[in-house]
Amino acid sequence: MAAVKKPLKQIKMPSRASDSAAVSGANMDKKIAVKTPPLKKWLPLASLVLLIGYFSYNALTQFEGRSLQVETKRIIMSTVQTGKFEDFIPIRASIVPAKTVYLDAIEGGRVERILVEEGALVSAGDLLVELSNTSLQLSVTQNEAMVAEQLNNMRSIELSLEQNRLNHKRNLVELNYQIKKLTRQAERQKLLVERGTIANTNYQDTQDELEYLVNRKEVTLESQSTDAKMQQQQLSFLKTSGDQLKKNLQISRNNLDAMNVRAPLDGKLSGFDVEQGQSISPGGRLGQIDNPDDYKLSSSIDEFYISRTNIGQNASFEKNGIVYQAQISKIYPQVKNGQFEVDLKFVDEQPSLMRRGQTVQAKLTLGDANETLIIPNGAFFQDTGGNWIFVVTADGKQAVKRNIKLGRRNNLSIEVIEGLEIGEKVIISPYSSYQNIELIKLTNS
Numbered sequence: 001m002a003a004v005k006k007p008l009k010q011i012k013m014p015s016r017a018s019d020s021a022a023v024s025g026a027n028m029d030k031k032i033a034v035k036t037p038p039l040k041k042w043l044p045l046a047s048l049v050l051l052i053g054y055f056s057y058n059a060l061t062q063f064e065g066r067s068l069q070v071e072t073k074r075i076i077m078s079t080v081q082t083g084k085f086e087d088f089i090p091i092r093a094s095i096v097p098a099k100t101v102y103l104d105a106i107e108g109g110r111v112e113r114i115l116v117e118e119g120a121l122v123s124a125g126d127l128l129v130e131l132s133n134t135s136l137q138l139s140v141t142q143n144e145a146m147v148a149e150q151l152n153n154m155r156s157i158e159l160s161l162e163q164n165r166l167n168h169k170r171n172l173v174e175l176n177y178q179i180k181k182l183t184r185q186a187e188r189q190k191l192l193v194e195r196g197t198i199a200n201t202n203y204q205d206t207q208d209e210l211e212y213l214v215n216r217k218e219v220t221l222e223s224q225s226t227d228a229k230m231q232q233q234q235l236s237f238l239k240t241s242g243d244q245l246k247k248n249l250q251i252s253r254n255n256l257d258a259m260n261v262r263a264p265l266d267g268k269l270s271g272f273d274v275e276q277g278q279s280i281s282p283g284g285r286l287g288q289i290d291n292p293d294d295y296k297l298s299s300s301i302d303e304f305y306i307s308r309t310n311i312g313q314n315a316s317f318e319k320n321g322i323v324y325q326a327q328i329s330k331i332y333p334q335v336k337n338g339q340f341e342v343d344l345k346f347v348d349e350q351p352s353l354m355r356r357g358q359t360v361q362a363k364l365t366l367g368d369a370n371e372t373l374i375i376p377n378g379a380f381f382q383d384t385g386g387n388w389i390f391v392v393t394a395d396g397k398q399a400v401k402r403n404i405k406l407g408r409r410n411n412l413s414i415e416v417i418e419g420l421e422i423g424e425k426v427i428i429s430p431y432s433s434y435q436n437i438e439l440i441k442l443t444n445s
Contacts (some may be wrong), residue, residue, distance in 0.1 A: 043044035076429035077444075078376045078390060080420045083413070085374055087367035090411050091315065093299035093344065095358045097290035101264050103272075107255050108282035109133035111274050118272045122263040129274060129286065131259040135280055140252040147245040161231040168405070170222040175217040180360065183209040205232040219266035261286060268292045270356070295354055297344040297362070303335045303394040308366050315344055319351045326362070367408070373416040377409055378428025386414065390440055392425040399427055 116128050189203040191387065262267075263328060272287030280286065314351035315326045326344040335339060344362075380389060386406035390399040404419030426439070434440065 017030065019366055020144045024030065046113045066437055067441060067442040068437045071442055072442050074429075075379065075427050077425050078428050079380070080373060080375055080416065080422055080424045080426060080442055081424060082371060083374050085372045085408065085413060085415050086365075086367050086369045086410060087408050088410050089301070089305060089367045090303060091299045091362050091364050093101060093297040093315075093360055093362050095295050095354050095356060095360070096298045097267075097292075097356060098294040098296040098345070100288050101292045102288045103128070103261060103264075103286040105131065105261070105280040105282065105286060106131055106258050107136050107282045108280050108284060109136070109259055111276050111280065114274060114276055116269060116272070118287075120269050121292070122139070122267065122269050124263055124265045127260055128263060128269070128272075129261045130281065131261065131270045133256075133259060136252070136256055136259070140249070140256050143245070143249045143252045145410065147242075147249050150238075150242055150245050154242055157238060158235060161235065164227060165224075165231070168220065171220050172217065172224070173221060175213055179210065179217065181211045182206060184215060186210055222298070224387050232334065263289060265289060265291075290356060295350055295356075296329070296346070297360070298341060299344065299362070299364075300339040300341050301364075303338050303340055305366065306333070306335070306340050309340075309364075313365060314347075315364040317360045319360065322351070324349070324351055328364075372407075373420065374413040375416055375420070375426060376428055377414050379430040380428050381406075381409070381414065383431035389420075390427040390431075390434065391420070392442070393426065396425075398443055399442060401438050 002154040045196075110133070111129060112131040114128075114131050115130075116122060116126070121129065136149075175209055186203065186206045189198060189206055192198045193200050193203045267289040268291075270288055270290055271285070274280070274286055297315070309328065309331060311328050311331060313328045315328070316323055318324075328342050329345040330343040331340070332342065386404070388401055388403045391402045392399045402419060405417040407415035407417045409415065
């Protein structure tokens with residue numbers, strides 16, 4: 001028998017809106033809205049947050065790397081406050097004589113005799129030491145001979161010039177006599193010629209001779225005038241040369257006399273270290289004489305203050321319970337080893353029982369005192385130059401590096417110009433270990 005085929009069973013699928021639409025055809029032209037997934041919506045914001053977090057992490061990591069943990073007991077802190085700033089600097093001054101005269105050997109020589117000792121009180125004109133110099137003595141003798149020879153030459157020339165002057169004068173007298181004589185003779189011959197007594201040629205010969213004498217007189221007068229001028233110039237030159245030789249001779253004699261060294265003023269002899277037979281070079285220093293009753297102060301100051309140091313500024317120091325005042329009287333602008341020197345003279349009175357070389361600790365006032373914001377002068381200034389400082393936070397757990405601007409300073413305090421506020425605490429101890437640190441974490445253990 002033939003197999004009977006059974007009809008396939010129709011499976012009913014769930015209906016979908018799209019199918020319904022496709023069947024019905026009613027929504028064929030309607031735009032279907034596509035919804036954005038939630039992840040894509042928050043992706044830009046999440047990226048921004050991650051970026052900020054990345055840079056914040058790097059910054060915090062870098063900052064943490066430049067921080068240091070320090071115990072509080074190892075540092076010194078101070079509070080920023082207002083106060084009176086006294087513009088002064090401490091100086092160390094030496095007591096030196098106000099007037100010192102040095103004894104130098106002008107020509108040098110050999111020490112023949114010593115008449116005083118080091119530290120002796122001498123009076124002006126006292127003989128201190130005798131020197132000898134053979135070369136100088138020979139030079140003086142030669143100069144004396146040269147002066148004598150020059151003076152003799154000048155006398156000889158003066159005599160020759162005087163003789164020349166007298167010869168001119170004698171010639172003029174003779175010419176005047178001859179002219180006068182021939183003039184009378186010519187007058188007589190003229191009358192005789194008019195009478196026919198003598199020939200005219202005799203009269204003409206007399207006239208020619210008279211004219212010759214007159215011309216000769218004019219030449220003689222001119223020669224006399226020229227010789228007088230030349231004589232005057234030559235005599236003046238000889239006189240100048242003679243005077244110069246006399247001056248040179250006097251200088252040589254003075255130098256020879258200076259071989260006997262004498263005290264130029266009253267005072268105390270110091271630095272006098274010579275021995276008999278010792279050779280002193282020209283310009284060599286034998287010692288010095290100080291005024292024992294008048295002193296001044298000499299001090300070296302850091303070149304940082306050279307622009308603020310002026311003549312007339314006051315300084316003070318205490319000795320035996322008495323405060324003495326001094327003023328800057330001279331400033332030496334030459335800077336040596338980072339310092340320059342000043343001289344200070346005492347005002348009113350000077351301390352008693354002072355000696356040369358004694359030192360005092362003085363206070364030099366650079367300006368008037370005024371109210372300002374100040375911090376103590378600590379060791380931090382040498383490490384930072386006053387350009388920055390560590391400021392303690394309000395909770396006292398950290399200290400943050402901050403740029404500041406400082407002004408005047410003395411050995412006690414420093415003037416604050418900007419960067420700090422009153423009441424803030426700062427670290428003023430040394431910063432030698434904090435040069436590359438931005439944050440200090442303060443601990444109590």
